[in-house]
Amino acid sequence: MPDLDETHDPGRKSWVASANAADSDFPIQNLPFGVFSRDTGTPRVCVAIGDQVLDLTFLEELGILTPAGSDRVFHTGTLNPFMALGPEKWTAARRGIARLLDADTPLLRDDARLCEVALVSQADVRMHLPFTVAGYTDFYASREHATNVGSMFRAPDNALLPNWLHIPIGYNGRASTVVVSGTDIRRPLGQLKGPQDDAPHLGPSAKLDFELELGAVVGQPSAMGQPITTAQAEQMMFGYVLLNDWSARDIQVWEYQPLGPFGSKAFGTTISPWIVTRDALAPFRVPTPERVKQLLPYLDEATPGNIDLQLEVDLRPDGAEPVTIAQTNAKYLYYSAAQQLTHHALTGCAMQVGDLLGSGTISGPDPESRGSLLELSWNGRDPVRVGDRTRTFLQDGDSVILRGWCEGEYRIGFGTCEGTILPATRMPSDP
Amino acid sequence: MPDLDETHDPGRKSWVASANAADSDFPIQNLPFGVFSRDTGTPRVCVAIGDQVLDLTFLEELGILTPAGSDRVFHTGTLNPFMALGPEKWTAARRGIARLLDADTPLLRDDARLCEVALVSQADVRMHLPFTVAGYTDFYASREHATNVGSMFRAPDNALLPNWLHIPIGYNGRASTVVVSGTDIRRPLGQLKGPQDDAPHLGPSAKLDFELELGAVVGQPSAMGQPITTAQAEQMMFGYVLLNDWSARDIQVWEYQPLGPFGSKAFGTTISPWIVTRDALAPFRVPTPERVKQLLPYLDEATPGNIDLQLEVDLRPDGAEPVTIAQTNAKYLYYSAAQQLTHHALTGCAMQVGDLLGSGTISGPDPESRGSLLELSWNGRDPVRVGDRTRTFLQDGDSVILRGWCEGEYRIGFGTCEGTILPATRMPSDP
Numbered sequence: 119m120p121d122l123d124e125t126h127d128p129g130r131k132s133w134v135a136s137a138n139a140a141d142s143d144f145p146i147q148n149l150p151f152g153v154f155s156r157d158t159g160t161p162r163v164c165v166a167i168g169d170q171v172l173d174l175t176f177l178e179e180l181g182i183l184t185p186a187g188s189d190r191v192f193h194t195g196t197l198n199p200f201m202a203l204g205p206e207k208w209t210a211a212r213r214g215i216a217r218l219l220d221a222d223t224p225l226l227r228d229d230a231r232l233c234e235v236a237l238v239s240q241a242d243v244r245m246h247l248p249f250t251v252a253g254y255t256d257f258y259a260s261r262e263h264a265t266n267v268g269s270m271f272r273a274p275d276n277a278l279l280p281n282w283l284h285i286p287i288g289y290n291g292r293a294s295t296v297v298v299s300g301t302d303i304r305r306p307l308g309q310l311k312g313p314q315d316d317a318p319h320l321g322p323s324a325k326l327d328f329e330l331e332l333g334a335v336v337g338q339p340s341a342m343g344q345p346i347t348t349a350q351a352e353q354m355m356f357g358y359v360l361l362n363d364w365s366a367r368d369i370q371v372w373e374y375q376p377l378g379p380f381g382s383k384a385f386g387t388t389i390s391p392w393i394v395t396r397d398a399l400a401p402f403r404v405p406t407p408e409r410v411k412q413l414l415p416y417l418d419e420a421t422p423g424n425i426d427l428q429l430e431v432d433l434r435p436d437g438a439e440p441v442t443i444a445q446t447n448a449k450y451l452y453y454s455a456a457q458q459l460t461h462h463a464l465t466g467c468a469m470q471v472g473d474l475l476g477s478g479t480i481s482g483p484d485p486e487s488r489g490s491l492l493e494l495s496w497n498g499r500d501p502v503r504v505g506d507r508t509r510t511f512l513q514d515g516d517s518v519i520l521r522g523w524c525e526g527e528y529r530i531g532f533g534t535c536e537g538t539i540l541p542a543t544r545m546p547s548d549p
Numbered sequence: 550m551p552d553l554d555e556t557h558d559p560g561r562k563s564w565v566a567s568a569n570a571a572d573s574d575f576p577i578q579n580l581p582f583g584v585f586s587r588d589t590g591t592p593r594v595c596v597a598i599g600d601q602v603l604d605l606t607f608l609e610e611l612g613i614l615t616p617a618g619s620d621r622v623f624h625t626g627t628l629n630p631f632m633a634l635g636p637e638k639w640t641a642a643r644r645g646i647a648r649l650l651d652a653d654t655p656l657l658r659d660d661a662r663l664c665e666v667a668l669v670s671q672a673d674v675r676m677h678l679p680f681t682v683a684g685y686t687d688f689y690a691s692r693e694h695a696t697n698v699g700s701m702f703r704a705p706d707n708a709l710l711p712n713w714l715h716i717p718i719g720y721n722g723r724a725s726t727v728v729v730s731g732t733d734i735r736r737p738l739g740q741l742k743g744p745q746d747d748a749p750h751l752g753p754s755a756k757l758d759f760e761l762e763l764g765a766v767v768g769q770p771s772a773m774g775q776p777i778t779t780a781q782a783e784q785m786m787f788g789y790v791l792l793n794d795w796s797a798r799d800i801q802v803w804e805y806q807p808l809g810p811f812g813s814k815a816f817g818t819t820i821s822p823w824i825v826t827r828d829a830l831a832p833f834r835v836p837t838p839e840r841v842k843q844l845l846p847y848l849d850e851a852t853p854g855n856i857d858l859q860l861e862v863d864l865r866p867d868g869a870e871p872v873t874i875a876q877t878n879a880k881y882l883y884y885s886a887a888q889q890l891t892h893h894a895l896t897g898c899a900m901q902v903g904d905l906l907g908s909g910t911i912s913g914p915d916p917e918s919r920g921s922l923l924e925l926s927w928n929g930r931d932p933v934r935v936g937d938r939t940r941t942f943l944q945d946g947d948s949v950i951l952r953g954w955c956e957g958e959y960r961i962g963f964g965t966c967e968g969t970i971l972p973a974t975r976m977p978s979d980p
Contacts, residue, residue, distance in 0.1 A: 279806050284749050289808040290721035294899040295773050304774035306896035318715050320845050342726050343735035345976055375710050377720040378809020381896035414751050416976055465737035465812035468725040545776055545847055
């Protein structure tokens with residue numbers, strides 16, 4: 119766990135006034151990294167500060183912020199080169215950015231011409247995928263979620279499979295369809311077969327769902343053939359994003375045996391545009407829940423592995439007001455991101471800069487804290503009230519908006535992770 | 550299926566004499582693409598011709614072979630930029646290379662100084678991974694393999710799950726550990742739990758296995774949210790490699806429910822260094838086996854989807870002679886690579902230049918045609934004779950060598966795909 123330092127001082131203020139509002143997701147103690155562009159310009163690396171973005175690509179060009187000395191790392195429109203520098207440089211860069219934005223630092227504050235280029239309103243920029251996703255792995259780390267799903271599809275007294283309390287269960291997902299918040303998601307076609315059908319048919323999914331997850335961004339590689347410790351895994355973690363693992367439950371139930379989910383989860387995964395750094399989250403670390411069974415020693419953690427991160431799902435039916443349909447917390451996860459990463463590398467799987475680890479759906483102990491419509495509607499049995507409408511699964515035009523924030527002496531927000539469902543397409547025919 | 554043209558003329562000879570030997574894997578009708586380096590030099594793109602490689606990076610620099618006109622595609626040490634050009638350019642480049650190597654073409658043949666740089670003995674080069682693997686997906690497309698595995702772990706009368714005859718079942722694998730032939734493979738550590746054990750323990754896999762597969766290399770992308778037809782899928786296919794999907798059966802059996810194989814198959818996947826093009830394989834295309842159940846129309850193919858490709862597995866125990874332990878054929882695959890790719894994109898999964906699709910273990914109808922030790926030894930029950938030794942699973946120091954070739958009026962060989970097992974490492978401990 120990173121040390122607390124002046125970047126965590128709750129009394130610190132920024133000369134960017136909007137960052138000092140108590141309800142801002144992006145105070146000077148946060149400084150999440152992202153990639154933005156203006157109009158038709160090329161993507162540039164930035165941090166969020168209040169309602170503005172600070173253009174790090176520009177500051178590096180000027181020599182004001184040079185995390186890699188004479189080399190450039192902010193010029194490719196993706197955070198991967200910066201992440202490759204490693205945790206000491208991440209911490210140093212964060213300290214440098216905080217100093218530049220500190221209320222007492224005149225360098226940018228008093229230079230209107232410099233500020234005009236370096237600082238842009240978030241309302242005027244387009245956010246991009248903040249890093250090139252090397253590999254996307256999705257875990258299944260919430261005991262409540264695994265228990266709910268197991269209860270629905272097997273039986274409540276046999277809900278958790280025998281391996282679940284020993285292994286951070288996960289599977290490889292599809293990196294090519296990880297997209298940034300705001301990207302529309304097309305309802306997938308797939309093979310569908312009801313329990314009474316003789317054979318499957320082709321059609322659009324009728325059980326389209328979201329999954330509220332936390333995404334961990336791996337910023338350092340590991341070597342093929344070489345396991346890592348949880349302490350090493352913790353050091354490899356650059357930061358976290360909100361993640362929506364869109365899922366087609368009816369396609370999934372027909373395809374997933376014996377090799378796991380495939381097309382039912384490959385049509386889109388949405389992440390929030392801001393990577394909130396491990397450093398910024400240091401004051402909000404909490405231990406994982408009490409172990410039901412003792413873990414093997416390679417999964418032991420010397421420092422608290424979880425994050426006390428409040429999470430919320432809003433559903434906005436086409437043309438209506440958004441309604442909050444679930445509230446939960448990332449602290450419920452049974453396995454931390456460092457445990458997931460350690461297990462991932464155990465057999466010798468090489469980890470890469472830019473790997474993304476989804477936590478799996480985060481559900482809590484209460485019915486309102488379930489992180490998917492599958493659970494909220496109990497597979498369609500109990501329609502969910504959304505204002506004056508109801509939903510069992512998602513309809514075309516529905517938007518799902520995830521939010522997350524840590525609340526203490528200040529607020530570390532994740533911004534939003536949003537996507538809207540487009541109607542299914544037809545199968546193409548050959549010319 | 551590509552048209553047959555002068556590049557398929559069985560009477561054609563090359564001025565590279567070794568290419569005209571009847572047993573050469575690499576006659577002028579083949580011309581598989583790869584990436585090589587000399588000594589400490591940088592990786593360069595090439596084709597195999599007889600026992601030589603032809604340096605395409607050099608020929609592009611000279612302006613002798615320019616598939617992208619004034620742009621360069623052979624300068625990055627990987628085939629991805631060339632693949633991105635699309636099938637018309639692939640075919641044109643292949644024709645151009647065949648002309649350069651034709652016995653009647655003097656340009657290189659009669660220029661000893663040029664040849665000295667352009668042509669290098671395969672014995673003097675190191676081969677590299679021929680392309681950057683964007684995503685690695687592993688299918689399960691052999692009915693015989695799926696039936697064998699189902700018979701072992703469920704029951705012979707219930708061997709195939711209900712979805713298998715309708716869906717080309719597959720799962721996302723791990724791209725970061727796809728390595729080129731000749732790379733050593735370290736025996737993985739993992740969680741192991743015998744049926745009688747109360748709890749799992751950590752240890753090296755005792756059931757380390759190979760899987761004989763055909764790898765299809767996707768050379769063209771598809772858009773997110775957009776399904777493709779089998780005809781489009783066929784056009785997107787650049788070529789094929791041999792593939793060994795190393796598997797730890799004891800880790801797999803404990804981890805794989807409910808989300809599929811993970812660490813048990815993530816520690817290494819070996820491919821042969823030469824991508825044999827779809828064009829070169831055109832004369833050897835054969836239909837997939839008769840359908841047991843009618844497929845949904847989106848999987849229908851207008852042209853023969855399979856390849857009549859003979860396959861062989863040699864096992865070389867440490868210090869001993871190699872022994873052939875399995876012989877089979879890629880024509881047994883129930884689902885073609887184009888069907889696999891079409892199904893992959895069905896839900897809207899974006900495909901990328903450099904995606905690699907493993908066929909799944911290729912087993913045939915006979916006991917000798919089984920493509921894994923799991924099947925050959927029937928999960929350890931029937932030890933396999935390897936010269937004067939026996940094997941149930943792989944031991945440290947064992948090498949596995951895959952070979953493949955099409956045989957007709959000439960031979961289109963795939964070369965070899967080889968890997969050697971290193972002993973397991975220990976878990977690291979924190980400093």
